[in-house]
Amino acid sequence: MIKTRLKEKQGRLEKAMIQKEHCTGTTPKSLPATMFVVMAYLALMTALVGENLTTLKTGLPYGLSVLFTGYILFQIFNSGEVNRWRNIFFCTYAVALVISFLWEVVVTGRGHMWLMDRETLAAEGPICPIVSVMDLLPMIINGTNVFPTAIENSVFGVIAWVIVTGVVFGRGFCSWACLFGGQDSLFASMRQKVRWRITHLHPFFRYSAFGVLAFIVLLSFSTLTPGYCIWLCPFKATTEFFEINSFLRVLQTFLFFSIWLVLVVLLPLMTKKRTQCGFLCPMGAYFSLTNKISPFYVRINHNSCTQCGRCIDACPTFSMSRSSLVNGKTDTTCTKCGACFAACPQHAISYAIKGVPFTGGDHPLLLNYKPHNTFRQFIADLWEPGTLFVFTIFLLGGLLFTGTFAENITILLTLAGVRL
Amino acid sequence: MKNNAIMLGVFLMALLSIPAVMMVTGQLTDDRLALIGLHTNPNYNGGIIIARFDDPAGDLIDPVPDAFKGYKNAFDIRSFTVARVVFSRLSGMGIAPRLNLVFEFDGRLPDPYDSSLQFSLPAIQVFINAPDRSFTSPLLPGIALTGKEWDFQVCIDGLHGQARIYDTRGTLIGEGLSIAIKHITADNSDEISKTHIPDKRQEDLITSTSLNVALPLDLIGDPLTGAWEYYVVIGMPDLNSPGGISSSVFDCFKCSQRETDNVIALQPLRSGLYRQFQGKMHVPDFFFAGPGEKIKERMK
Numbered sequence: 023m024i025k026t027r028l029k030e031k032q033g034r035l036e037k038a039m040i041q042k043e044h045c046t047g048t049t050p051k052s053l054p055a056t057m058f059v060v061m062a063y064l065a066l067m068t069a070l071v072g073e074n075l076t077t078l079k080t081g082l083p084y085g086l087s088v089l090f091t092g093y094i095l096f097q098i099f100n101s102g103e104v105n106r107w108r109n110i111f112f113c114t115y116a117v118a119l120v121i122s123f124l125w126e127v128v129v130t131g132r133g134h135m136w137l138m139d140r141e142t143l144a145a146e147g148p149i150c151p152i153v154s155v156m157d158l159l160p161m162i163i164n165g166t167n168v169f170p171t172a173i174e175n176s177v178f179g180v181i182a183w184v185i186v187t188g189v190v191f192g193r194g195f196c197s198w199a200c201l202f203g204g205q206d207s208l209f210a211s212m213r214q215k216v217r218w219r220i221t222h223l224h225p226f227f228r229y230s231a232f233g234v235l236a237f238i239v240l241l242s243f244s245t246l247t248p249g250y251c252i253w254l255c256p257f258k259a260t261t262e263f264f265e266i267n268s269f270l271r272v273l274q275t276f277l278f279f280s281i282w283l284v285l286v287v288l289l290p291l292m293t294k295k296r297t298q299c300g301f302l303c304p305m306g307a308y309f310s311l312t313n314k315i316s317p318f319y320v321r322i323n324h325n326s327c328t329q330c331g332r333c334i335d336a337c338p339t340f341s342m343s344r345s346s347l348v349n350g351k352t353d354t355t356c357t358k359c360g361a362c363f364a365a366c367p368q369h370a371i372s373y374a375i376k377g378v379p380f381t382g383g384d385h386p387l388l389l390n391y392k393p394h395n396t397f398r399q400f401i402a403d404l405w406e407p408g409t410l411f412v413f414t415i416f417l418l419g420g421l422l423f424t425g426t427f428a429e430n431i432t433i434l435l436t437l438a439g440v441r442l
Numbered sequence: 443m444k445n446n447a448i449m450l451g452v453f454l455m456a457l458l459s460i461p462a463v464m465m466v467t468g469q470l471t472d473d474r475l476a477l478i479g480l481h482t483n484p485n486y487n488g489g490i491i492i493a494r495f496d497d498p499a500g501d502l503i504d505p506v507p508d509a510f511k512g513y514k515n516a517f518d519i520r521s522f523t524v525a526r527v528v529f530s531r532l533s534g535m536g537i538a539p540r541l542n543l544v545f546e547f548d549g550r551l552p553d554p555y556d557s558s559l560q561f562s563l564p565a566i567q568v569f570i571n572a573p574d575r576s577f578t579s580p581l582l583p584g585i586a587l588t589g590k591e592w593d594f595q596v597c598i599d600g601l602h603g604q605a606r607i608y609d610t611r612g613t614l615i616g617e618g619l620s621i622a623i624k625h626i627t628a629d630n631s632d633e634i635s636k637t638h639i640p641d642k643r644q645e646d647l648i649t650s651t652s653l654n655v656a657l658p659l660d661l662i663g664d665p666l667t668g669a670w671e672y673y674v675v676i677g678m679p680d681l682n683s684p685g686g687i688s689s690s691v692f693d694c695f696k697c698s699q700r701e702t703d704n705v706i707a708l709q710p711l712r713s714g715l716y717r718q719f720q721g722k723m724h725v726p727d728f729f730f731a732g733p734g735e736k737i738k739e740r741m742k
Contacts, residue, residue, distance in 0.1 A: 167481070169482075246485075247533035252534045252536075274536070
């Protein structure tokens with residue numbers, strides 16, 4: 023009887039393990055490899071934000087922030103549930119940014135969300151990475167920054183940073199480091215079931231963001247003003263917007279707020295898709311172009327793929343199609359979020375690096391070790407495209423996130439009356 | 443093809459990493475960026491400067507009354523700048539085109555009358571000559587305009603907290619134009635509060651003060667249409683005079699006092715052709731009047 027019970031228990035454990043592996047879509051990493059990656063991340067983050075750790079006042083919020091992101095990274099590697107933990111991090115970041123921004127602008131700053139004309143004309147606007155796509159052409163041809171912020175506020179640096187990020191990570195930025203993408207991702211994650219299923223997406227919608235990109239690049243170049251910011255950017259609803267002092271401004275406010283309600287809130291809620299990122303965002307379109315150059319991509323293993331199509335349903339940015347399964351990789355709009363990993367029952371989808379043959383545990387140097395040898399497993403886990411990609415892009419996201427989250431902790435402490 | 447794309451990507455990354463590192467280490471200063479021709483759209487930086495005139499210190503043409511002896515700097519203008527702010531109509535920016543008149547003085551401007559703008563002195567008049575318009579005699583006695591005509595008179599009146607525009611018939615065509623004051627400190631810090639009267643410590647920090655008045659181009663026309671001329675006169679407010687400004691003149695650009703009749707003869711400051719200012723301008727911080735103080739236009 024005891025033997026029967028033990029067998030049943032073992033059977034349940036094995037079943038759970040298989041389910042876990044199938045649920046993750048990517049293999050969980052061994053504990054030594056996970057700890058190594060997390061320690062490396064924490065060490066790098068400490069070095070990069072170290073000056074904020076010297077006093078208790080800034081050290082506590084920054085320390086907690088770094089530890090939180092370290093915990094997320096640990097879970098990503100330990101559980102293999104890339105999409106789930108990435109989404110937690112991503113959505114938390116988006117909410118934290120809104121809180122931090124509004125606190126600075128409304129509570130401690132000017133007291134309201136609108137950017138006055140005098141501030142615009144005095145180049146006192148905040149820098150935003152989406153400006154990069156509008157600023158690039160005027161910068162190159164006219165030498166002019168079109169965004170109302172002083173050029174010494176790192177405008178040129180932000181543009182350079184966006185270009186480099188695009189070249190290295192492609193559209194991975196959109197799911198791992200974007201300041202605003204977490205908003206529609208958050209609403210897309212809220213419901214368990216899809217309310218409005220999108221079975222077929224017309225190519226117009228699939229590539230509309232490229233049209234928006236072309237339009238605003240031309241508009242910004244011809245008018246030397248940030249066209250997207252003036253007319254379309256929906257995230258002004260949660261940050262700041264131009265003061266409403268004319269009918270034109272009323273129209274513009276109505277437009278961006280409607281876009282926010284529909285593309286950021288309603289449609290993601292109903293369809294579980296990131297519609298703003300997929301249909302509108304010009305920066306996403308730019309990063310889609312750099313996806314062609316980026317060494318990282320998402321590969322579909324033909325040998326394992328049964329063409330069940332679950333990954334197509336799961337993809338939040340419409341970057342999977344039947345042709346993707348035939349081509350063996352996702353479309354150019356792929357944000358490398360890992361949602362398809364979790365959906366694939368065959369474990370056929372993974373991160374890959376162009377032109378680099380990752381042999382993992384079968385590397386000739388490791389063949390002297392037994393298959394389940396700890397050291398061999400450790401090296402195999404580290405020397406994998408997914409590990410390299412997730413570690414580097416999470417480092418980028420973590421750097422962007424840390425300051426924002428630290429500010430949120432400071433806000434909480436301030437509200438609680440705690441003085442450090 | 444793939445290898446070429448990767449090589450291109452690596453090359454771009456290497457190329458752009460240099461300015462990125464320079465940015466992070468704070469070496470991308472605006473002077474350096476200006477060397478490679480990078481600048482913010484001038485419309486966000488006070489406007490495209492179409493004219494700038496400097497005036498030497500200590501060239502007062504009339505002695506300052508005893509009551510204001512300690513305020514000599516207040517009547518000694520150091521520079522006058524005209525800048526144009528115009529956004530493309532296609533942009534949807536929603537900010538009306540304007541002409542910024544910027545006046546700079548050494549030190550802090552006095553406020554003996556407790557003005558809402560934190561300066562009561564001086565009162566400034568600018569006579570603007572737009573091409574192809576009419577001429578009449580000047581509004582104030584004792585001032586002769588040598589050269590050509592003038593079409594608009596701008597009265598910058600800190601005492602009354604506003605600027606006004608008159609046409610050649612003395613008709614008020616615009617009032618309630620706000621005057622923005624900006625204090626410049628030696629270290630260019632932002633210690634000086636814009637909304638509170640500076641305390642003594644802050645006063646000592648002020649090296650210069652600039653006043654900015656924004657004139658709607660809809661009222662006066664576009665200065666790029668020809669060679670506009672400006673006559674700048676520095677005087678005093680006068681509660682009893684019709685224009686609110688006394689006829690006393692203490693400083694002006696290119697002016698002299700005629701010995702025969704003691705009339706101040708002004709030479710025009712010509713803006714000439716458009717040119718881009720190559721250098722750093724103190725950014726004027728200016729604003730339109732708040733709610734309830736709309737610009738009134740009474741065009742005949």
